[in-house]
Amino acid sequence: MSWLIIGSTATYHWFNDARKPKDLDLLTPAKIVGNHGDICVIDAQWHDACEAIMKASTDKVFADPNVLLTLKMSHAHWNIHHDKTLFDIKFLQDKGAVVNEELYGRLVKVWTQVHGKKHVPVNKPMAEFFADAVPRAFDHEWLHKQVAFHERPLHERIRKDMTNVRCHKDLWDTLTFDEKCECALEEILVTAIERTNITKDSLKSDKLKAVKMAHTKLCTTMATGWFARFNIENHFELLITRREQWLTQLNLTLQRLPAPTPGAFYKPSSKRVNAD
Numbered sequence: 001m002s003w004l005i006i007g008s009t010a011t012y013h014w015f016n017d018a019r020k021p022k023d024l025d026l027l028t029p030a031k032i033v034g035n036h037g038d039i040c041v042i043d044a045q046w047h048d049a050c051e052a053i054m055k056a057s058t059d060k061v062f063a064d065p066n067v068l069l070t071l072k073m074s075h076a077h078w079n080i081h082h083d084k085t086l087f088d089i090k091f092l093q094d095k096g097a098v099v100n101e102e103l104y105g106r107l108v109k110v111w112t113q114v115h116g117k118k119h120v121p122v123n124k125p126m127a128e129f130f131a132d133a134v135p136r137a138f139d140h141e142w143l144h145k146q147v148a149f150h151e152r153p154l155h156e157r158i159r160k161d162m163t164n165v166r167c168h169k170d171l172w173d174t175l176t177f178d179e180k181c182e183c184a185l186e187e188i189l190v191t192a193i194e195r196t197n198i199t200k201d202s203l204k205s206d207k208l209k210a211v212k213m214a215h216t217k218l219c220t221t222m223a224t225g226w227f228a229r230f231n232i233e234n235h236f237e238l239l240i241t242r243r244e245q246w247l248t249q250l251n252l253t254l255q256r257l258p259a260p261t262p263g264a265f266y267k268p269s270s271k272r273v274n275a276d
Contacts, residue, residue, distance in 0.1 A: 011065075015095055047110055076219060078111060157179075187218060189249065195214065207251075
């Protein structure tokens with residue numbers, strides 16, 4: 001009978017400073033019966049990619065660190081225990097684990113079937129894309145200019161047609177790592193302002209929560225593919241390492257934004273708010 005231990009039990013097997021497991025995650029086609037919560041909870045699962053996971057693992061009892069990271073990375077595209085998943089990703093990254101790209105692609109397809117496909121219209125004209133159910137106090141493109149770290153928003157450098165919202169991987173790959181981080185942060189800040197009630201007078205904790213919420217949305221529902229993955233893979237860099245950078249930019253932007261009038265839509269000139 002085929003089986004493989006995954007999850008926190010496997011992680012703890014490899015690293016004794018990992019979170020202590022409370023259950024046993026097991027890949028097996030066997031039917032597990034007689035679970036007793038006061039003894040041990042076994043979460044047994046079997047799906048189309050299980051044999052590929054077992055084949056990819058260098059250890060045939062405990063999934064190896066690379067497989068564990070690949071599982072976590074693929075799961076992080078859906079908002080299921082998301083904070084815990086991101087924590088585990090950072091832990092495994094710090095231990096030197098790397099993603100198995102072939103297995104990752106296979107798993108994302110499986111989770112799409114299990115958890116549902118993301119419906120992100122990435123190839124629409126701008127007017128049609130923004131004609132959604134999200135109430136907006138500010139013009140989206142204008143707001144991007146306000147949070148931009150440079151003279152122009154970085155998303156403009158990864159779009160071939162400024163009348164269409166679609167971004168292109170080949171242009172994304174021309175950006176430096178710093179530019180990619182700033183591009184992601186610009187989108188996070190815009191989303192945080194658009195989808196929460198933060199103002200220049202908001203508590204710092206509320207601003208941090210708004211940005212964290214925006215990042216989660218970009219990982220799970222508002223982006224797909226390579227952009228969502230960048231936000232997942234670099235979540236610690238974006239949210240923690242660069243916190244002072246984006247918090248300063250967010251505060252400068254909020255200080256200069258007009259107070260939104262309920263039910264009103266503010267579309268001023270395209271002049272960018274200066275950061276100096």
